[in-house]
Amino acid sequence: MGMIFNARRLSAEELAAVLADPEKVDTLFQGGPDELDLDKAWHGLHYLLTGDTYEIRGDAGPAVLGGDPIGPDLGMGPARLLMPDAVRAVAGGLDAIDEATLRARFDPAALSEAEIYPHIWDDGADEFDAYLLPNFTALRDFYRAAADHGDGMLLAIT
Numbered sequence: 001m002g003m004i005f006n007a008r009r010l011s012a013e014e015l016a017a018v019l020a021d022p023e024k025v026d027t028l029f030q031g032g033p034d035e036l037d038l039d040k041a042w043h044g045l046h047y048l049l050t051g052d053t054y055e056i057r058g059d060a061g062p063a064v065l066g067g068d069p070i071g072p073d074l075g076m077g078p079a080r081l082l083m084p085d086a087v088r089a090v091a092g093g094l095d096a097i098d099e100a101t102l103r104a105r106f107d108p109a110a111l112s113e114a115e116i117y118p119h120i121w122d123d124g125a126d127e128f129d130a131y132l133l134p135n136f137t138a139l140r141d142f143y144r145a146a147a148d149h150g151d152g153m154l155l156a157i158t
Contacts, residue, residue, distance in 0.1 A: 002118060003076055003157050005042030005064060007142060009034040010152040018070065018081065018154070025071030025079045025154060036142040038064075041135035042157065043117040048105045048132065049097070053114050059093025062086060063139060067155050075158035082153040091147035094140040102136055103128060 008028050010018060018024055029035065038045065043053075046064040050057045056066050067080030082090065106128045111121040121127055146153055 002040050003042075004040060005038040006156050006158065007036040007038075007139075008079075008154040008156075009142075009146045009149070010154060012150065012152075015084075015152040018152075022071040026074055028154060029074070029079075029156060029158075036138060038135045038139060040118040041131055044111060044121075044127075044132050045136055045139060047111060047114060047116050048102055048136070049094075051105070053116065059089055060097060061093070063090050063094060063143065064155065066090070067153070070154075074156045077157070079154045079156040082155065084147075084150050084152050087143060087151060087153050088147040091140075091143040094143050097136075097140075099133065102133065106132065 006029055010028075014028065018028070031037075042064050047053065049060045049063060054065060056062050062082065065080070066086070067082040069078040070081040071078050106125075108121040108124045108127070112119070120131075143153075
């Protein structure tokens with residue numbers, strides 16, 4: 001199965017509930033309309049957004065691996081929480097990145113050298129067009145919708 005990334009938008013009420021009782025985090029990931037599943041594209045996207053394997057850089061940097069740990073271990077550690085102001089900042093950072101910029105950052109050899117999960121970068125541009133770009137678009141749109149509604153966000157790799 002591998003390591004899968006999921007994000008969950010949190011309304012003001014859900015955010016308050018999670019802050020009051022962090023154990024509720026694991027009950028919120030149910031595959032509903034307020035969730036985003038990036039499958040295994042998360043690490044490649046993080047690398048393209050930050051230029052680094054795990055470090056968080058720039059306004060869009062926290063999009064995948066940002067936030068503060070909260071709640072129980074969900075498989076690969078606890079979820080991470082982004083407050084609404086952080087969601088707005090990330091959304092702005094993602095909005096500033098267009099396809100051409102992202103494509104220019106895509107270097108299959110560098111991704112392989114950095115051991116970026118899931119180690120599929122030998123197919124080159126095909127992996128960008130068929131896998132990373134659609135997932136980037138979904139991530140950007142998800143953050144924009146959350147920011148527009150004033151939502152917080154949970155991020156998890158399971």
